[in-house]
Amino acid sequence: MTPAATAAHRQAQAPAGRSTERPATGKDRPRRPRLPGRLRRAGLPYLLLLPAVLVELLVHLVPMVMGIMMSFKELTQFTIRDWSVAPWNGLANFSATVDFDAPVGEALLDSFLVTCAFTVLSVGLCWLIGTAAAIFLQDTFRGRGLLRTLFLVPYALPAYAAVITWAFMFQRDNGLVNHVLHDQLGITDGSSFWLIGDNSFIALLVVSVWKGWPFAFLIIMAGLQNIPRELYEAAALDGAGVWQQIRKITLPSLRPVNQVLVLVLFLWTFNDFNTPFVLFGKSAPEAANLISIHIYQSSFVTWNFGTGSAMSALLLLFLLAVTGAYLLVTSRGRKQADV
């Protein structure tokens, strides 16, 4: 080594030496990369993410802080023109929203339960249909490209245009759904209402799954490309059937993909505002009163933005808790599987 190189080597070693003060991980490899190099490598993704994160904070953090601030104020029609004069309200908005014996809290709880049921069903169905379709389209056959494109159409359509079309189809007297179900197939006794009353839950679920599953399909399809074909070949040689291959190879290999997919689907579905709003308008029927619509009603329609913001803040806390718990549980399981 030349003297210059030695100096550089020593410099590079200095921080690395400090790093040994950290508790040893137990799996020391003989030649660990030195810290600046590691730092550089580990830092690169963060550096690349930085612009996105900054814009994200700019676009979302300011309104978030505003929203949380509003939840501590008594912000009604008399004060919205100038928020600063709105009286501080302490925790009154929050206590009103979680008082489940009073009308406001009771309505929120109902809406929350409806949303939970809706989310579980919608995410489950989206995932199931998406996975099934992706597996079916894994083998090459004539027309596969066409089918893949076709399946992605609902995802590519603008939400408003797609949902308003569904709203027309769900109309009782002139809608396509009743025409097919009642007039042609004779499944339902009479013409049913889909946009009002209890059936609205089904209508909402159908549209949500229709809109959501292509995303699951897309992600799972991408995940499937990473599973080596040899695994299947080996399994086939060992006499594993299709079902066993799916259970023993496909699903375990998709685990990391599924972890993200289910979480993202959950958050999107739980927060979905466009679908119920376009389908039902300002006042959704009780059976389909999703929490986003409920919060909208509580703030925009009754002009009580403080209560609405308090509900939003609680929703955020709930989603954070669920997300945290979900990641904790699923990641722990996965690490064991990875090792």
Add this chain to the structure above:
Amino acid sequence: MRRIRAAAAIAIVTSLATAATGCGGGEGGTGSDASPKTLTYWATNQGANIEADKKILTPELKKFEKETGIKVKLEVVPWANLLDRILAATTSGQGPDVLNIGNTWSASLQATGALMPWDEAAFEKIGGRDRFAEAAVASAGAEGQDPAAVPLYSMSYALYYNKKMFEEAGVEKPPATWDEMVETGKKLSKDGKWALGAEGSNLSSNIHQVFALSQQHGGNFFDASGKPDFTSDANVAAVKQYVDLMGKNKIIAPGNAEYAQNQSLQDFARGKTAMVLWQSAASTFKAHGMKDEDWGVAPAPVQSGTPGQGRQVNSMVSGINIAVFKNTKNLDGATEFVKFMTSHEEQKILNGTYGSIPSVKSAQQDGAFDTPDGTVLRETLTKSAAPLPQVANESQFETAVGTAVKGLFADAANGRPVTTESVKAALSKAQQQMPK
């Protein structure tokens, strides 16, 4: 793996952030222009659709530009979004210079302080308060305060009927009382045709109907001190009577329970429904291809058969007011524009086209409004219409009670019984949603 995790992190942050900001949404208003040579104007949807409105208004705005050199940027805001847009504009201070509002919202919007009050001096600039019909000015703000807006178009409810369908069913004259309405209705409701149309999922329309019925039962939705009083016997009876037209009397098609986009007018024009209770429907009928001689018009029914005041009220004072947004950067131009829109000439042209009644007295007397429906609407407006309560919580009342009626219609349509108890429960729930 790390990449997936990073992508996941971003996706999750985004989704969570959407949750937190979801409520703060609403569309931002159009920025008002600092230049005194432009104005932004939000018009309401008065014609058959938004495009029709643009076609009707644009030549008038050009006329204004020619007179004053002020260019008016027009946006016709659909009813479904208008109140949200106004609220968003109020919150952000970024809004139009001049806007149309439903006159029933006047007191609610007045309370926000977003609209310029029309005091004596302001009225003087547009020719004085006494140019306007008093009932119309009375529905431009709470009593005892300077109006928050100026009346632009006036309307009232009337009963429109299909002459041919009446003839076929052997009905000689339009019903004047509710008993006659039910009796006539039963004759007309057969073979897939129905007697009366309703917009069961349109909250405002529900309110307008139950308000008139409540008056006829001697009720009111707010007590003298402005507190909500939804569950009084009169109000319960009024709401039940309206919903019973579908459930018990079966003269409204069940499908109307989900109507909110004026589908009942389409049904009427296609000869599927024989009657509608509507305000200034003439221009819409024409747009749907109906000839003027195909339909007739009569005063909306009252219990006694002779509309008047008190229990004989058969319509709300309906109308559109024009207001100046307080944050306007072109106050003189905005006032000038209101003066133009309420001038004798423009009142004649616009109300004539829309089939509404001018709010300016001199224009009301014009012969152009002596049409069959113009006469009925004007008579109703001057003799038997009452304004909706001008209280700050009026718009919340429209939503809460309108939603309750929508739910009751859904029950009736699905064959569930609508009883005095269920009506009372629905109204009581609505009242609990009102701000304390």
